[in-house]
Amino acid sequence: xxxxxxxGLARRYDLDEAELERRYRDLQRTLHPDRHIQAAPAERRMKxxxxxxxxxxxxxxxxxxxxxxxxxxxxxxxxxxxxVDPSEKADPELLMEMMELRESLSEAKASRDAAEVAKLSKxxxxxxxxARGRLTRAFAALPEPPPAEALVPxxxxxxxxxxxxxxxxxxxxxxxxxxx
Amino acid sequence: xxxxxxxxxxASPRPVGIDLGTTHSLVAYVPLVGGATCVLDxxxxxxxxxxxxxxxxxxxxxxxxxxxxxxxxxxxxxxxxKRFMGRGAGDAETKRLGSYRFAADAGPVVxxxxxxxxxxxxxxxxxxxxxxxxxxxxxxxxxVGGVVITVPxxxxxxxxxxxxxxxxxxxxxxxxxxxxxxxAALAYGLDSKQNGTFAVYDLGGGxxxxxxxxxxxxxxxxxxxxxxxxxxxxxxxxxxxxxxLQRMGVSDWRTASAQQVSIARTGARSIKHALTExxxxxxxxxxxxxxxxxxxxxxxxxxxxxxxLVERTGLACRRALRDAGLRPDQLDGVILVGGATRxxxxxxxxEELFGRPPxxxxxxxxxxxxxxxxxxxxxxxxxxxxxxxxxxVLPLSLGVEAMGGVVxxxxxxxxxxxxxxxxxxxxxADNQTGFTLxxxxxxxxLAADNRSLAHFILKGIPPMPxxxxxxxxxxxxxxxxxxxxxxxxxxxxxxxxxxxxxxxxLSDSDIERMLLDxxxxxxxxxxxxxxxxxxxxxxxxxxxxxxxxVSDAPLVLPEERPxxxxxxxxxxxAMSGDDHRLIASRIEDLDHVSKPFAGRRMDRSIAQALAGRxxxxxxxxxxxxxxxxxxxxxxxx
Numbered sequence: 001x002x003x004x005x006x007x008g009l010a011r012r013y014d015l016d017e018a019e020l021e022r023r024y025r026d027l028q029r030t031l032h033p034d035r036h037i038q039a040a041p042a043e044r045r046m047k048x049x050x051x052x053x054x055x056x057x058x059x060x061x062x063x064x065x066x067x068x069x070x071x072x073x074x075x076x077x078x079x080x081x082x083x084v085d086p087s088e089k090a091d092p093e094l095l096m097e098m099m100e101l102r103e104s105l106s107e108a109k110a111s112r113d114a115a116e117v118a119k120l121s122k123x124x125x126x127x128x129x130x131a132r133g134r135l136t137r138a139f140a141a142l143p144e145p146p147p148a149e150a151l152v153p154x155x156x157x158x159x160x161x162x163x164x165x166x167x168x169x170x171x172x173x174x175x176x177x178x179x180x
Numbered sequence: 181x182x183x184x185x186x187x188x189x190x191a192s193p194r195p196v197g198i199d200l201g202t203t204h205s206l207v208a209y210v211p212l213v214g215g216a217t218c219v220l221d222x223x224x225x226x227x228x229x230x231x232x233x234x235x236x237x238x239x240x241x242x243x244x245x246x247x248x249x250x251x252x253x254x255x256x257x258x259x260x261x262k263r264f265m266g267r268g269a270g271d272a273e274t275k276r277l278g279s280y281r282f283a284a285d286a287g288p289v290v291x292x293x294x295x296x297x298x299x300x301x302x303x304x305x306x307x308x309x310x311x312x313x314x315x316x317x318x319x320x321x322x323x324v325g326g327v328v329i330t331v332p333x334x335x336x337x338x339x340x341x342x343x344x345x346x347x348x349x350x351x352x353x354x355x356x357x358x359x360x361x362x363x364a365a366l367a368y369g370l371d372s373k374q375n376g377t378f379a380v381y382d383l384g385g386g387x388x389x390x391x392x393x394x395x396x397x398x399x400x401x402x403x404x405x406x407x408x409x410x411x412x413x414x415x416x417x418x419x420x421x422x423x424x425l426q427r428m429g430v431s432d433w434r435t436a437s438a439q440q441v442s443i444a445r446t447g448a449r450s451i452k453h454a455l456t457e458x459x460x461x462x463x464x465x466x467x468x469x470x471x472x473x474x475x476x477x478x479x480x481x482x483x484x485x486x487x488x489l490v491e492r493t494g495l496a497c498r499r500a501l502r503d504a505g506l507r508p509d510q511l512d513g514v515i516l517v518g519g520a521t522r523x524x525x526x527x528x529x530x531e532e533l534f535g536r537p538p539x540x541x542x543x544x545x546x547x548x549x550x551x552x553x554x555x556x557x558x559x560x561x562x563x564x565x566x567x568x569x570x571x572x573v574l575p576l577s578l579g580v581e582a583m584g585g586v587v588x589x590x591x592x593x594x595x596x597x598x599x600x601x602x603x604x605x606x607x608x609a610d611n612q613t614g615f616t617l618x619x620x621x622x623x624x625x626l627a628a629d630n631r632s633l634a635h636f637i638l639k640g641i642p643p644m645p646x647x648x649x650x651x652x653x654x655x656x657x658x659x660x661x662x663x664x665x666x667x668x669x670x671x672x673x674x675x676x677x678x679x680x681x682x683x684x685x686l687s688d689s690d691i692e693r694m695l696l697d698x699x700x701x702x703x704x705x706x707x708x709x710x711x712x713x714x715x716x717x718x719x720x721x722x723x724x725x726x727x728x729x730v731s732d733a734p735l736v737l738p739e740e741r742p743x744x745x746x747x748x749x750x751x752x753x754a755m756s757g758d759d760h761r762l763i764a765s766r767i768e769d770l771d772h773v774s775k776p777f778a779g780r781r782m783d784r785s786i787a788q789a790l791a792g793r794x795x796x797x798x799x800x801x802x803x804x805x806x807x808x809x810x811x812x813x814x815x816x817x
Contacts (some may be wrong), residue, residue, distance in 0.1 A: 027789045029569055046782055
């Protein structure tokens with residue numbers, strides 16, 4: 001399911017957030033279950049299903065990582081290449097770096113060292129933001145329609161971002177548990 | 181006033197909103213003319229204490245009169261039952277400093293042993309409160325229609341399900357469960373006609389919620405929510421009651437008698453109330469033997485007792501802001517809800533936390549019921565207000581237990597509802613023919629630290645090498661925040677679908693039996709009710725379809741029309757009979773033949789929504805429809 005299509009938005013990575021919000025609310029004004037509580041059962045079911053789809057598309061597009069993956073999937077479809085390339089391997093240098101970072105994180109978590117966790121988190125956040133900047137530029141520079149080979153470096157960038165994101169998700173869980 | 185009320189027998193049943201609170205409950209409605217209002221009792225009071233007292237002769241007393249019996253019948257008088265909703269018998273928290281006899285036979289559900297040799301569950305106790313509110317509303321309105329019941333935003337699936345069960349058990353037609361902070365925002369938002377981002381800080385008798393939401397031209401969109409479903413004014417009472425007990429000569433509350441506990445808690449509550457206005461209080465506590473001890477305390481001493489409790493709310497607030505991606509200074513206002521926010525320390529704390537004085541213009545005790553009444557009216561009332569819409573979220577992440585006891589999150593917290601998500605799991609052993617699925621809710625890494633919702637088993641998978649079977653688990657969460665789980669093995673197509681009914685929840689047949697057992701429900705009543713419900717549903721379906729056939733006539737295909745007309749006629753014929761099953765099946769038939777037409781109408785409305793309307797149109801519409809002044813967005817310099 002292409003979330004850009006569901007919300008009627010142009011396929012671009014740096015999307016207009018205000019426009020996203022507006023589309024989302026306009027669609028829910030007509031689809032949300034509260035709007036048709038008095039309607040016939042078939043209509044209720046159909047609109048419920050659509051409302052769920054719109055919520056899912058909205059969740060995807062609001063999240064930078066999920067949005068990148070969804071855009072890549074849509075563009076891959078357009079270029080006629082498989083959405084996921086199973087033969088592709090992550091950059092060994094990145095894998096090494098992430099393994100070391102995760103080890104440091106595990107140690108910091110085990111010793112409840114919040115300052116160290118924050119330091120690691122800051123470093124990865126900086127790396128992620130830089131990588132995201134590169135990805136934004138790469139998406140913007142794609143010709144229309146994108147040739148299959150142009151998507152290869154983009155796929156690598158998204159895979160790199162995914163490692164960063166997983167790391168930061170783990171930090172978020174730790175911070176949550178530290179709060180409570 | 182009540183005496184002058186004239187009921188129009190032909191008037192349609194009025195939808196109502198119910199705030200089912202820990203310490204007290206209210207029912208409100210939107211009259212044909214004017215704003216939402218709470219139903220008052222014969223003493224002109226809106227608050228009904230959430231107390232239920234069971235008498236030895238089998239009688240049940242609810243509200244003020246029940247509360248009066250608390251002192252002499254502490255074990256038979258249940259207060260704060262909301263704290264037990266959806267909780268297991270093993271939950272330690274449920275038993276702290278209460279005066280109840282818990283039934284020993286137990287099973288997984290908490291049960292109270294009360295007078296008349298009865299055992300009652302929290303759902304049954306709550307149903308008594310709901311029934312009382314229903315009667316009060318009927319005295320004022322005649323017939324009561326659909327009901328919106330509010331729940332703390334932070335209630336988990338089990339607690340929501342229990343609340344809905346209580347509504348059904350009370351014979352109510354539950355339209356929706358509505359989150360309390362969202363209800364409050366609705367009441368405030370429509371009152372102040374202001375757009376912006378707001379935080380709702382709701383500290384009730386037994387639960388704490390914080391919700392961050394955006395109000396934009398009638399759309400109330402929740403961004404994040406957080407809280408603690410076991411924190412409230414009750415805990416302040418308990419902290420103070422422990423001091424009172426000490427003064428009564430009881431050093432350890434665990435050794436206190438039920439009567440001593442109820443005396444201390446009642447005393448603590450009135451001292452807490454008095455300290456809202458005064459800097460110190462001296463009270464005489466009357467002991468069971470008729471003698472008294474004096475107890476005095478300053479506000480500062482009380483505040484040091486509750487400081488840690490109040491600070492616990494700050495964690496949830498900071499997390500909700502972080503989840504919404506906001507700093508406190510980016511908010512346009514903070515709304516205070518719940519009786520416990522009258523405590524001066526709480527107000528001071530909220531003001532410091534958010535850096536601004538909170539909004540308190542609507543009575544914090546009534547604002548939730550008012551919001552619920554407005555929502556009930558929006559859903560089922562006569563005054564259609566098409567421009568107001570509540571978009572809410574899932575409060576706590578949902579997931580399943582994966583290998584190693586860690587949680588695999590399927591739907592994260594703060595996902596907009598209704599929501600669905602699926603995830604594929606595989607076998608880890610060769611020839612594994614079954615999957616056990618453990619569904620949990622919460623934010624912790626380990627399944628054991630989260631709320632366990634259900635276990636279920638998918639059997640009959642043909643033997644395959646490990647990792648080959650593909651089990652797709654699908655979670656569906658409805659607008660009430662209630663979960664359904666289904667699982668399908670993709671290589672064979674074996675499918676199982678379950679409603680998540682926690683092991684300490686009630687099954688549909690339990691509810692049916694309880695309804696039949698209830699003193700005011702004979703079997704005839706139940707089928708009469710089913711008939712009435714089906715007729716109402718048929719009316720609704722026919723009305724909606726007739727309107728659509730006129731307004732969207734071009735979307736009906738010529739060959740479709742005779743089939744639709746015939747199905748409508750068949751339904752009308754069935755309605756004059758008294759077979760509710762026949763009516764239900766005619767509704768289904770009509771639904772089937774009109775489905776393609778409904779699909780075309782939906783596609784067109786989506787196309788219209790996506791095409792967008794001009795800003796001027798939107799502003800004119802919203803301004804006229806709900807009396808909100810057109811507003812202009814911030815001007816960019």
